[in-house]
Amino acid sequence: MSLRIKDLPRIPDYVQGMTDHQYLQAAWKNGPLALDRYGFVTAFPARLMQEFMDDRWTRQIETEGMYASGVTSGPMYDFVGNVMLFSNGDVHRRRRGPLARTFARKLMADLRDDVAVRCERLVASLIGQGEVDFLASIAGPLPAEVIGAMLGVPDADMPDFARHVYSAIRGLSLVSPEVRAESDADMAYLLDRVGGLIETRRETPDGGIVSYYLDRVTGGELSEMEILAQMVGLVVAGSDTTRGALTATVSHLLQNPAQWALLKEDPEKWVSGAVSEGLRFDPVIGSIGRITVEQHEIEGMSIPPDTLISASMLTALRDPDIYADPDHFDISRDDHPRLHPVFGGGPHRCLGEALARIELEEALKAVARMAPEMALVGEPARLRGYGAVRKVSAFKVRM
Ligand code: HEM
Structure with missing residues (x-):
């Protein structure tokens, strides 16, 4: 029995x-x-x-998670109700299909050089600065910038865009009414901002990722809100996951000097293993x-x-x-x-794996080559929690 x-x-x-x-x-x-x-x-x-x-x-x-938090309307509710991650069956297939083609490995591989330049620029700006807040200076800006650039956010607006992204994401967890109100306002900003970027690409296609995606969904089965939610979904799904993964991986490398030395000795050879091991040893999910x-x-x-x-x-x-x-x-x-x-696995397996790996690899290569003396200051970073995306603690390094 x-x-x-x-x-x-x-x-x-x-x-x-x-x-x-x-x-x-x-x-x-x-x-x-x-x-x-x-x-x-x-x-x-x-x-x-x-x-x-x-x-x-x-x-x-689906939206049960929102109901459990007492949220039954508003920008975060609209987002959750229209994004692929929180949907099932045919609705999920409709939402995922066009984006899966847009996120094909080959198209992502074409972004590697741009990601590498961004990583090198971020690391170069910190060398010689002494104590540096790794989260605020590298791990946080990088993923928000990479997706922001993909969507067409101008470089000058990136810090502001990234701030709204990380604030809005908090509303996917159980949070206080004050944080809920802030996160809702930031989600409203993201929906509005990304909606404007989509309009711009409709008027002036540029052959980039958004144009490619719009070619596949225009006149199709998705509502305007669904198209918008999938684009905002990229920012939401791809930011604090990659931020936490990069922070935890660098923190573990610095706590294991022999492993850090191995990576520095031949970054090209060891970087892929370092990324996979960082994701395994202290997973952000x-x-x-x-x-x-x-x-x-x-x-x-x-x-x-x-x-x-x-x-x-x-x-x-x-x-x-x-x-x-x-x-x-x-x-x-x-x-x-x-x-x-x-x-993950099954029908919802991550669409952004290729991009996440490119970001993590290029960031690790940039610090290993350009900041080989980088060292921990104070406590190593910790990921905490057992739920969906784990929270990352403050992390200071000396550059
Ligand atoms: C280290 C970084 C990342 C990790 C560990 C990760 C992990 C995951 C996991 C576990 C899921 C499935 C969740 C579930 O089944 O409930 C998922 C879904 C998803 N991820 Fe990622 N992710 C990362 C980065 C990214 C990036 C950079 C993007 C895109 C820019 C992205 C886009 C997505 C999307 C769109 C989904 C929803 C797929 C669907 O529902 O069909 N992710 N991710």
Whole structure:
């Protein structure tokens, strides 16, 4: 007879002083599945990750997340209601199809030189400055600038654009009414600003990414709001993910001098491994949540429809069945699966992986070559949390 959800172990209370990894690995010792404090059935091992994202028995959480935060209207609600990430089935396929073609690897590869120049410019401006806030000076501006440039934001407006992006993103989490109001205002700004950029590209196509995308959606099935939401969605999906990933990877490199030395010795050779390992060792995505649509048997457990489920990235990426010596940061490891789990799976697998890797690789190459003496100041950066996008702490380096 299969077990029922009420029989599952609960994830114990957090013990002060544990890292997020230690905390979840301790919970995993009680079995492959457990119930978290929000009622999500959580899976720990890597082997369950893809099954938890399988759209034959699960679906993406749509606007329910907004309702749970008490949000039923406004700019953030409109965005969430129209963007591909929070949709399912045919609606999702309609929204994703044209953008997937726009984000094909080849088109992204053409952006590498531009990204490299941006990284070098950011790093060059900081050399000799002494103590530098890595988040505010490199990791934050880079992703917002890269996508901003893709959308046609002029360079002079970038700092202001980036500020609105990071402020708006906060509204995707549970936040205070004050932060919610600020984030809503910033989302309204982004929708308006990006809407204007789309209009400009309609009037004067330039052969760039937005023109390419508009060629594919104009006169098609998407509403104007859906077209706009997919463009703003790029900024939202591609900014604090890449910011956190770059910060955590650099922080771990600086805490592991032998690994940092290896990268500096031959950046071209080691950079791809450094990016994959940074994304594995301290993933910026804590978990991926879904809702079940039908009854399903898994690990001797019967999970009914309408159950909230979550696949834990933190534990899956340290699963000893996949990774040798998983608690060891090693940029030369050769046991990364062909598809890196941090970019998800199933129909929602990340569309921006190629771009994210280009940004992370070019940023690491720029610091390794141009700032080889870079060193930690004070505490290393930490990613915190177990939910969707983990929060990154302050991070200072000496350049
Ligand atoms: C290190 C950086 C990144 C990581 C770790 C990451 C991870 C992910 C994950 C796990 C998902 C799936 C979420 C789910 O299934 O619920 C996702 C979706 C998505 N990502 Fe990324 N991402 C990164 C960067 C980017 C970038 C740079 C872009 C584009 C500019 C991007 C665009 C998207 C889009 C559009 C989706 C929605 C796909 C869909 O719903 O079909 N991401 N990402």
